[in-house]
Amino acid sequence: MSPPKMFILDSNAYFRLAISIHPLLGKTFGKSRNERYVVRVISQLDAEYNRSSRLQHKFNWVGKKKYKDNRQAEQLKIVGKQRALVEQARSFILSEEKLQRCNLSLVDATALAVGFVKQQPVVTDDKDMCTVASTLGIEVWSLLQLLKLMMDEEHIALDKTKEIAQMLDYENDLPCGRTKFIKQFKQFFGTDPFD
Numbered sequence: 001m002s003p004p005k006m007f008i009l010d011s012n013a014y015f016r017l018a019i020s021i022h023p024l025l026g027k028t029f030g031k032s033r034n035e036r037y038v039v040r041v042i043s044q045l046d047a048e049y050n051r052s053s054r055l056q057h058k059f060n061w062v063g064k065k066k067y068k069d070n071r072q073a074e075q076l077k078i079v080g081k082q083r084a085l086v087e088q089a090r091s092f093i094l095s096e097e098k099l100q101r102c103n104l105s106l107v108d109a110t111a112l113a114v115g116f117v118k119q120q121p122v123v124t125d126d127k128d129m130c131t132v133a134s135t136l137g138i139e140v141w142s143l144l145q146l147l148k149l150m151m152d153e154e155h156i157a158l159d160k161t162k163e164i165a166q167m168l169d170y171e172n173d174l175p176c177g178r179t180k181f182i183k184q185f186k187q188f189f190g191t192d193p194f195d
Contacts, residue, residue, distance in 0.1 A: 004038040011048055017164065144188050
């Protein structure tokens with residue numbers, strides 16, 4: 001059996017999902033033995049979180065033991081030759097960021113670099129990350145695309161997708177405007193997330 005397809009979450013995708021789907025990281029899912037999936041984050045997510053009082057205030061649950069333990073056990077570790085490749089790719093991505101007049105954090109650039117080196121999709125709704133990824137041929141999935149896959153693979157139910165959407169709306173953290181989000185949600189799930 002081949003290893004599961006891995007999805008690398010950017011920080012925002014992790015913050016938007018991990019409180020509602022726990023454990024989020026490292027739990028393999030998929031109906032078929034031939035099609036398996038797993039979600040990971042890069043190790044720099046914790047450093048980004050620890051540096052930002054804004055993130056710590058908004059997502060205070062991230063510091064709780066069960067979430068920390070899940071991240072520590074299931075974060076993607078890049079070592080040896082791959083580490084050098086990721087650093088080289090990140091440098092190239094940061095150069096492309098400047099050419100595209102985008103604004104990526106070092107953590108965003110690293111997530112894209114890991115996706116590039118590992119040839120695995122990065123889950124993000126960040127417009128600048130999507131712009132740079134598109135230019136460089138890095139596969140990107142939206143949060144709704146990942147939720148749809150999770151639902152199709154019976155990892156979560158439709159009610160869970162609605163719960164997540166409603167929580168994001170309540171927190172004023174929808175990945176796009178409310179009207180656009182409702183339209184996209186209906187395209188993926190055939191229903192209004194707020195009904």
